[in-house]
Amino acid sequence: MSNFNDLVGEQLKTMDKLLFIQSEIERCQELESQILELQKETELETIQEEIKRMQEELVQIHDLFQKQTEEVIQSYQGKMHQTV
Template sequence: MKSFEELVNEQMLIMDKLLSMQTELDRYRELEEELRNRKKEQDLLSVQDDIMEMKKELNSIQNLFMQLTERVIESYQTKSATEKIMND
């Protein structure tokens, strides 16, 4: 089992990726709106496809982050319980 610190570091890397993906998704949504306003249907469809793929990837990363969060909590609880036993 990975140590608490390793899990937290991994979680921070995933959080960075989540934030990056969210920023990129926001940018694509702005582009989508611009293309819609310009009535560029073919370009709009392409951007909408990209947005759907990014949403899938973002969802996957969010799920991974949630799983890792659970592992961090479990690791912390195990570490705390071990330290309590050692100190008693």
């Protein structure tokens, strides 16, 4: 059961990262809108690069989360087969 708990713990940490990055993307997108209104092209490009970088990171973390979900399921199924 320890392996299962460890996997779930890691998955929760990953979910926290996912939620954090999603909120950061929203924050940056709001900044992007404000910068567009002010027409500050150089700052806009920096924010757009940051949004792109975070979106790429979000995809990576999402993939990791999916992998961890599969590991959790496999671990749980292995536990169930051992107890049967």
